[in-house]
Amino acid sequence: MLVYFLRRLTLTVPTFIALMFVTFAAIRLVPGDPVEVRVGEHGISPERLVYFRHQLGLDLPVWQQFLDYCWRLLHGDFGVSLSTQQKVLTEFLTLFPATIELSLCAMLFAIAIGVPAGAVAAVKRGSLFDQGLMTVSLFGYSMPIFWWGLLLIMFVSVKLELLPVAGRIDLINYYFDQPTGFMLIDSLLSGQSGAFLDAVRHLILPAIVLGTVPLGVIARMTRSSMLEVLSEDYVRTARAKGLSPFRVIGVHALRNALLPVVTVIGLSVSSLLAGAVLTETIFSWPGVGHWLIESISRRDYPALQGGVMLVSTVVIGVNLVVDLIYGAINPRIRHGR
Amino acid sequence: MKSLVFASLGLAALLAGAPAASAKTLVYCSEGSPENFTPAINTTGTSFDAAIPVYDQLTEFRRGSTEVVPGLAESWDIADGGKTITFHLRKGVKFGSYKDFTPTRDFNADDVLFSINRQWKDDSPYHNVSGGKYDYFSDMDMPTLLDSVAKTDDYTVVVKLKEPNVAILANFAMEFMSIGSAEYADFLLKKGTPEQFDQAPVGTGAFAFVAYQKDSVIRYKKNPDYFGEKALVDDLVFAITPDATARYAKLKAGECHVNGYPRPADIAEMEKDASLKVIHAPGLNIAYWAFNNTRPPFDKKEVRQALSMAIDRDAIIKDVYLGAGVKAKTLIPPTMWSQDDKIADTPYDPEKAKAMLAAAGVKTPLDIDLWYQPVQRPYNPNGKRIGEMMQADLAKIGVNAKLVTFEWGEYRKRLQNAEDDTGQMGWTGDNGDPDNFFFLLGCPDGKPAGNNIPKWCNAEFDSLLAKARTLPDQAERAKLYARMQEIEHDDEPELLIAHSIVYEATRANVVGYKQSPIGTHAFNGVDVK
Numbered sequence: 037m038l039v040y041f042l043r044r045l046t047l048t049v050p051t052f053i054a055l056m057f058v059t060f061a062a063i064r065l066v067p068g069d070p071v072e073v074r075v076g077e078h079g080i081s082p083e084r085l086v087y088f089r090h091q092l093g094l095d096l097p098v099w100q101q102f103l104d105y106c107w108r109l110l111h112g113d114f115g116v117s118l119s120t121q122q123k124v125l126t127e128f129l130t131l132f133p134a135t136i137e138l139s140l141c142a143m144l145f146a147i148a149i150g151v152p153a154g155a156v157a158a159v160k161r162g163s164l165f166d167q168g169l170m171t172v173s174l175f176g177y178s179m180p181i182f183w184w185g186l187l188l189i190m191f192v193s194v195k196l197e198l199l200p201v202a203g204r205i206d207l208i209n210y211y212f213d214q215p216t217g218f219m220l221i222d223s224l225l226s227g228q229s230g231a232f233l234d235a236v237r238h239l240i241l242p243a244i245v246l247g248t249v250p251l252g253v254i255a256r257m258t259r260s261s262m263l264e265v266l267s268e269d270y271v272r273t274a275r276a277k278g279l280s281p282f283r284v285i286g287v288h289a290l291r292n293a294l295l296p297v298v299t300v301i302g303l304s305v306s307s308l309l310a311g312a313v314l315t316e317t318i319f320s321w322p323g324v325g326h327w328l329i330e331s332i333s334r335r336d337y338p339a340l341q342g343g344v345m346l347v348s349t350v351v352i353g354v355n356l357v358v359d360l361i362y363g364a365i366n367p368r369i370r371h372g373r
Numbered sequence: 374m375k376s377l378v379f380a381s382l383g384l385a386a387l388l389a390g391a392p393a394a395s396a397k398t399l400v401y402c403s404e405g406s407p408e409n410f411t412p413a414i415n416t417t418g419t420s421f422d423a424a425i426p427v428y429d430q431l432t433e434f435r436r437g438s439t440e441v442v443p444g445l446a447e448s449w450d451i452a453d454g455g456k457t458i459t460f461h462l463r464k465g466v467k468f469g470s471y472k473d474f475t476p477t478r479d480f481n482a483d484d485v486l487f488s489i490n491r492q493w494k495d496d497s498p499y500h501n502v503s504g505g506k507y508d509y510f511s512d513m514d515m516p517t518l519l520d521s522v523a524k525t526d527d528y529t530v531v532v533k534l535k536e537p538n539v540a541i542l543a544n545f546a547m548e549f550m551s552i553g554s555a556e557y558a559d560f561l562l563k564k565g566t567p568e569q570f571d572q573a574p575v576g577t578g579a580f581a582f583v584a585y586q587k588d589s590v591i592r593y594k595k596n597p598d599y600f601g602e603k604a605l606v607d608d609l610v611f612a613i614t615p616d617a618t619a620r621y622a623k624l625k626a627g628e629c630h631v632n633g634y635p636r637p638a639d640i641a642e643m644e645k646d647a648s649l650k651v652i653h654a655p656g657l658n659i660a661y662w663a664f665n666n667t668r669p670p671f672d673k674k675e676v677r678q679a680l681s682m683a684i685d686r687d688a689i690i691k692d693v694y695l696g697a698g699v700k701a702k703t704l705i706p707p708t709m710w711s712q713d714d715k716i717a718d719t720p721y722d723p724e725k726a727k728a729m730l731a732a733a734g735v736k737t738p739l740d741i742d743l744w745y746q747p748v749q750r751p752y753n754p755n756g757k758r759i760g761e762m763m764q765a766d767l768a769k770i771g772v773n774a775k776l777v778t779f780e781w782g783e784y785r786k787r788l789q790n791a792e793d794d795t796g797q798m799g800w801t802g803d804n805g806d807p808d809n810f811f812f813l814l815g816c817p818d819g820k821p822a823g824n825n826i827p828k829w830c831n832a833e834f835d836s837l838l839a840k841a842r843t844l845p846d847q848a849e850r851a852k853l854y855a856r857m858q859e860i861e862h863d864d865e866p867e868l869l870i871a872h873s874i875v876y877e878a879t880r881a882n883v884v885g886y887k888q889s890p891i892g893t894h895a896f897n898g899v900d901v902k
Contacts, residue, residue: 072782077750077800078512079789079824088506119408121503121568130587189622201622207590207610208398214586320614322588330405330615 040363048352056109059344060102063337070094070118070335092118092337105341114345115338117331124342128324132346133217134204135323138315139308141239142247143301150251151297154258155290158266169255177252181311185245185318192241199241202320206234242319246311250304257300261293268292295362302358306351396607399883399901401894402620402629403611406588409503410574412548413492416508421548422633422894426580426593426609427469428551429601431460431485431530432542436602436895437887439657439709439805441542444601445480445552445577446530455537455843460485462528467598468554469581471573476556480577482524487555489522498562503571509549513803537843539850543804548893551576579604579897588613605885605900624649624878630901631886632878633894637697637754643878650883655699655706656875657802657890658752659810662763663788663826663867664795670735671794674864678719679729680795681868683770684763685721690871693758697876701869703858705810708890709802710847711854716862719869727770737771744788744796747778751892752799752873759797759870790821791828797870798826805891807854811838814861829866 071088072080080088089095093104108115114124150173157166193201200206204219212226220239223231265271266289274284313325324343331339407423408415415421433444443449446460466480491499492510510516518541520533534541544550557575561567574582579601580593591611595604612629614620617636624632625646635643635651643651664671664680671677690698699707702716730737743763746756753759756778764774777793778784788796803809812818816835818825834857841853877894879886885899 069782072786077785077798077824078508079785079822080508081511082822084511091504118504121409121571127587134589186618189619194622194625197626201626201628202614202616202619203612203623203628204589206628207400207612211592318616318619320589320612320616320619322586322613326588326615 041360044356044359044363048356051352052349055345055348056106057102059341059348060105063332063335063340064098066332066335070337109345114342117339118336119331119334119339124339125346127327127339128343128346130217131322131324131327134219134321135309135312135316135325137218137220138239138242138246138321138323139305139312141243142245142308142311142315143250143304145243145247146250146254146304147301150254151258151290151294154255155262155285155293157255157259158262158293159285161263166259169259173252173255175252176248177256179248181245181249181314182318184248185241185315188241188245189318200234200238202318204235204238204321205231206238210234242315242321245318246308246315249307249311250301253300253304254297257297258293261296262289265289265293299358299362302355302362305354309347309351397605397901398608398610399606399631399896399899400610400612400629401631401633401896402614402623403591403894404613404617404620404634405615406613407585407591409571410582410585411503411553411571412551413488413507413510414503414505414571418892423585423591423611424548424551424574424576425578425893425895426897427574427578427582428548428553428576429578430546430548430550430552431462432546433601434543434546434805434889434891436898437889439543439890441546441805444546445485446545449542451539451845453533453537455539455845456534458532458534458542460530460532462530463600464528466577466600467596468557468577469575469596471557471575471582474557474560474575476554476575478556480552480554481527482530483527483555484552485530486522486524487558488550488552489519492549493519493522499558499567499570502567507549509547509803513544513547513549515544539845540804540806540808540842543806543809547804580609599897602898604897606896609896621878624880627880630880630883631894631896631899635876635878637695637876640697640876648881650879650881651876652879652886652888653697653874653876654888654890655708655872656751656892657706657709657805658799659701659704659706659872660750660752660759660797660799660870661701661704661826661867662795662870663793663798664865665791665793666827666829666866667791668794670733670739673733675729675733676735677865677868679726679733679735679770680767680772681719681865682722682726682729683772684766684868684870686868686870687721689759689762692762693755694871694873695754697754697874698871699874701871702862704813704861704869705807705854705858706802706872706890709805709807709810711807711851713855713858716858719862719865723766723769730770730772739772741767741772741774742777742794743767743774744777744779744784744793746781746797746799747784748781750799751801751875752871753797754873756797786822788826789823791826796826800824802891807850808838808842811841811854811857814838814866827866829864831860831864834860 071085093101117124117127153169157169160166189201192198210228210231212228214222216222219235223235271284271289274288312323313329316323316325324347328343331343403422405419407420410424412421412424430444431446432441435442445463447463448461450459462482468476470476490497492507518534518538520535522532524530554575558570561569579596579599581596583592583594585591593609595607614623620632621635621639623629640651643649664677666672686700690700702718703712705712743760745760746753760776764776767774779787788798800813813824814829814834815838816830819828819830837853837857841850844850877888882902884902
């Protein structure tokens with residue numbers, strides 16, 4: 037297991053190197069200079085342009101900028117945001133709990149609905165429920181997040197007035213410190229009556245929107261995996277032994293069927309973070325997704341490079357953990373067979 | 374069944390409304406996060422809006438207008454033909470406090486000197502704090518204009534200029550000239566955290582800063598000691614809501630009271646909603662199509678007039694501005710003092726345009742480049758679409774316009790260097806003074822890299838521009854500006870396209886809110902009924 041872990045860990049090194057290069061190069065391929073993009077119709081004098089480009093190190097040859105960037109990165113220095121003059125790592129750590137909270141809840145929603153629904157669809161293969169679920173999951177998988185989010189806001193929040201439109205908490209009625217950055221925890225710690233429920237109410241719509249795509253994937257994956265498992269000999273044997281249908285399906289079949297679903301859940305982390313960019317924008321959710329979008333429009337090189345590196349590190353880390361879990365529960369993987 | 378009942382009860386409890394608030398709170402749905410809270414080091418309206426509740430300036434714009442009125446300076450004298458301005462400062466003005474800082478003294482001349490010197494003098498200990506970019510100070514030519522700034526006593530500041538310029542009084546009302554606390558600056562410097570000055574502002578404004586959570590919320594509380602128009606609510610909250618549709622939904626749902634940037638497409642629906650109020654006014658801006666006056670055939674007045682007559686601006690306003698624009702007759706918008714409404718509009722007359730081109734000796738088909746703006750600007754919603762419509766109009770008079778564009782920074786730079794035949798450009802006013810528009814056609818800015826995009830230089834226009842800067846009397850200045858508008862209209866160095874209309878929306882129960890022609894958002898004197 038240790039060898040497998042080390043092998044997987046070593047494989048992340050070239051990924052990181054490639055990532056450093058791609059994040060550095062990609063932002064520089066976008067037209068627009070970080071100094072000039074700030075300037076409106078006034079323009080900027082050539083002297084001031086030269087001065088500020090020098091201050092930002094943009095007058096150095098590109099290869100030297102890249103080496104400086106790698107050197108600083110290796111020392112854990114993600115730089116300082118050009119627009120806010122705050123450390124990129126500090127900004128990331130301030131915003132990331134909101135993204136984690138949203139992503140976890142979205143994933144929880146996707147698993148809580150997707151796994152049982154997929155299992156029932158497999159058991160009742162060909163039924164109306166099965167066909168309906170497959171259609172809905174396909175619809176969920178292909179639905180544009182932006183459209184889905186706005187639709188829910190307009191219907192649930194504006195028309196039915198059931199849930200708040202956007203944000204993480206009712207700003208008029210609740211104000212408290214946020215030591216952890218996780219609104220659910222901070223609202224509980226605040227001791228303010230109703231704050232926790234209000235935070236939950238704010239989470240429902242964004243979690244549904246962000247969780248819809250993984251929900252479709254998980255439901256379909258659970259169904260197909262269950263179908264495969266249900267036709268296995270050991271399931272037939274369990275049935276022949278007279279076990280209750282619940283034990284056969286819930287314990288023997290579903291547990292085995294969940295193996296590929298675990299992988300899908302791990303892989304969904306990257307798509308969740310990608311989806312968070314849009315979801316956070318629609319729901320004014322103060323997470324890293326929206327922050328990265330802003331960094332692009334401001335040509336904030338350090339924030340964008342550092343932010344992408346940090347988000348990618350999280351994705352790589354989660355994938356590594358998923359691989360390890362999978363290796364632990366499926367020996368064929370770790371032995372390379 | 375029992376669990377279903379419990380689940381339903383739980384859901385109902387979850388979806389139940391929040392408790393009622395005791396203090397009166399006004400929520401502004403802002404469109405983005407501020408870069409910081411010191412206007413001197415940033416350039417965006419979003420950041421200015423976040424600083425406005427906290428700060429004041431020596432002079433100020435009357436709320437909802439561009440009229441310059443006393444601020445922290447209760448009066449001023451102009452001497453030496455406009456070269457010396459003596460500001461008499463208001464006494465007894467209190468600074469707000471912030472967590473670990475409680476001011477021990479009132480506002481005085483040291484705060485003025487600190488705020489100006491931070492931007493102006495390299496040896497100010499704060500000059501390089503937070504990046505040290507003072508774009509507006511530089512853009513408004515303050516280093517060129519200022520000769521000296523000194524205090525003669527604690528409540529008198531004398532500003533000497535290198536050349537007469539009464540329009541500078543409007544510069545002193547701009548956000549970049551906000552006055553911060555020198556005592557707070559010293560305190561932070563000793564503490565070793567000078568950057569906090571720009572992240573947790575302390576000022577004399579109608580509200581005091583409380584807290585900021587990035588991309589989420591900014592909180593302010595009422596400053597009961599404020600010297601000017603007081604805050605009528607206890608708390609002011611900026612709910613940062615970047616998506617325009619979400620801002621509209623929040624306004625509709627009552628989660629915010631003011632939406633400063635509604636989408637033009639939502640305006641019609643908003644106007645039908647009895648729970649909302651929509652207000653609008655022409656923005657302090659201008660979109661124009663500049664002819665490169667240094668290149669033939671655009672150096673001929675008749676050619677410029679003919680090309681101008683070929684463009685159907687009504688169609689552009691209807692189709693591209695979606696009605697949220699007014700046809701421009703002069704460089705300055707109709708809301709600005711000195712705008713001359715008697716100026717005749719350039720007619721849309723393709724037949725006459727064709728004849729004028731022929732009379733000017735221009736052979737058709739004529740090939741020209743038409744540069745269009747690559748990015749949306751406050752005065753130009755879609756440069757490409759406008760360019761295509763202009764191209765179609767020009768084709769009708771035998772002019773083949775090739776559409777050209779570049780990345781925004783490059784585009785602006787090349788236009789300023791007169792590398793174009795013709796090009797779209799525009800301007801958003803900084804301080805509500807006509808000089809801030811008319812300088813765009815002054816000869817000094819006609820040099821390479823200057824903001825006079827048509828590179829047009831008219832001696833009479835230029836001398837009137839300079840003379841107006843020496844006259845303290847507004848009525849006298851207005852006469853000169855009226856003549857300048859005539860000269861500009863007659864010579865047509867550029868086709869003035871439109872001033873965009875700026876919309877804002879509030880809940881119907883919001884009273885006292887005034888739209889600022891400058892595009893900022895202020896909330897003192899605003900109440901929620």
